[in-house]
Amino acid sequence: MEQQESLITTQQRETFFITLYKRVFPSVAKYISRKGGTFDDAKDVFQDSVIIYYEKVINASNNCKNEQAYLMGIAKHLWLKKFSNKQEQHLDKEQLHNFFVNETKKPLTRKLLYYLETAGERCMRLLMAFYYDHTSLQDVARLFGYSSEHSAAVQKYKCLEKVRDTVKEKSLHYEDFLE
Amino acid sequence: MRTSLNELLAIEKHLLKNNIPEKQLLFEANLLINSELQQKVIAQQEAYQLIQLYGRRQLRAELDKIHHTLFTNSIHNSFALKIKKLFIRL
16 A cells, blocks of 8 residues: 555545455454454454554555455454453443553543544644644645645644643643542 | 744654754753643643544544445445345344
8 A cells, every 4th residue: 555645635544444344344244253243343343453554554664565464463363352251241342442542541531532622623633634644744734724834833833732731721620520 | 933832842852752862861851850841741741642542533433434334325235235144143
């Protein structure tokens, strides 16, 4: 896969994820089914695997040679890790996402995320493009309509400052009764 | 950029380990004696974690949308049936 250039927009990612779904989901579903899992288990395991895979390829300078084998490997690992005792316990959807360290377990993190999602969506989108998707400054300027890379960089730091100050402010506000 | 943004950038370089050794040393020395800076570093670290969580949530939302399309839109009927068949328990 020609990484970076091909996954900049939501549409490009959509095409990429549909291809992955068509190519790899049948194998993951077959595996999960054989292990006694449900359709929803397969969906969750597959999506978690894709997120891990996406973070790997977006960070890496070299491309993954065999994405099907890689994704299957992650899916099997996730299944074995999370559902090896499934016969003894009812499937807890929360468990599935536990492999994501810090995944909204703390009440304060949940509240902060909710606040930022609703109060500063554009900033969060911009920061996501930089820090999560690793989109280049040039592409971010183009996607978000800034006149120059410098303007985009300044806006990025203003947004980061806003998030950081929100963390500081809300942490002080909530810490008395939350943790 | 204004001073506060320069400070933000300095903290970023420290956290992402993008500093040259001399500057890193200077920053760390300053960090030891400046409690306000310490708080900003902690909050900025948390901010990066929140951005990562936000990114994952957005990505999951994109995947959920695709999943919904693949299993409800008739264009993808044969694909959906092939998968669903795997989970029919007799």
